[in-house]
Amino acid sequence: MTHLYVNIKKKAFTPVGLTAPSSLFSDFKLVFNTQQLTCIIGPSGCGKTTLLNMIAGIDKDFTGSIRLSDRSQSSGQKVSYVFQTPRLLPWRTVLENIQLIIGKSPSSLLKTQQVIQQLGLLEQLNSYPAHLSIGMQRRISLARAVISDSDTLLMDEPFVSLDRSNATKARRLLLQVLERHPKHVIFVTHDLDEALALADRIIFLSGAPCQVLADIPISTKRFARNTAWLNTFKAALKEDSPNLKSIF
């Protein structure tokens, strides 16, 4: 069992127009367990994306450490990331964008085709991203992240701007991939219903400086989470954690 330890002693940032840096995280600790899909919900600007960037190793401007339990350094972990924007290379085709990360072997081509087909984009495999809609680009970005072989999958509101049926397809794909290759998934969302449908655990964050308001494990199997369950769960949540009222 590997755990992902996040321990941020201090992370400051200077908002545009202000000279004094304000504190975004201080003494912020979280442990992510293997094979869990953790959803993170919090108000806009509380630092959810910053947190993902720090875990991804893009944002190194903080004191503290982020590491996997079986590795001594954070640089040892392999991360894939579904960014808020698709971030595909516009001068490479869909297939080239994915092959750049997973290589050109026949087995990886097969894997790519399977995943892309599942997302209904097989015809677009040789198109350039500029010729696709933003929703399609998002799905390609999702495909790139799930195909790449990683220890941790970071997702920053991956399903916004997808229509309902495509979002359902994307969710199904995500769960299937996780069944075959369990990994840490950290999933940032604004949508409580989405979080309740997917998560093994939901973490609610407060506004800056960022603190954990509530940390709620969900043990009900995903297929058993119907509308009735959803309503009872939300009602219970409202009652047990009055500090979460901003979410509802």
Added chain:
Amino acid sequence: MVLNTLILAIKSGELLYHLGFTLYRLCLSFFIAMVLGISIGLLLGRSEKVNQFFNSWLIIFLNIPALVSTILCYVWFGLIETAAIFAIVINKLPNVIVTIREGAKNIDEELVEMATVYQLGYFKTLQHVILPQLFPYIMAAARTGLALIWKIVLVVELLGRSNGMGYQIHLFFQLFDISSILAYTVSFIIIIHFIEIAILQPLDKTAKQWK
């Protein structure tokens, strides 16, 4: 008359001989200046500290007259081929650096972050993420640089070489042979158009495929 002179000069092989030398110097110095310029420009554009350190040097080199640097090169290194090539490179390099630096400052950080997250490594990032974004700037540097080099290579040849177009034009100047000067200029124009149509435009086209 000019056409006649041109044909005569081609037939005698004299024009081709001197044009060959000029083209050789042009290609070599162009290549060196582009490779060095892209590397240095990329470095300056990506690192603010390095940029601040070298910025004033860059401005100095950008503004030194071609004549001064050429004469200095000949005085310091002697009237040799290396000095000639070096002088041309010195004159073109700052322009390339400035253009590429602007390009490097405008690189999409989001895509670089993507490359970092997926651990693409230095060379893959350069090849697939950085260079495609720099391409328009590289083309601009190549076009303006080529125009500049033509002008400088002739001065360099005029001052210190015993072959090449610059040397020949100097000779014609002493003889007041206007038609020969014009004939050589026409051969120039033909070559420039050839480079534009056969090399630069197809490169532009392939690079714009994805748009």
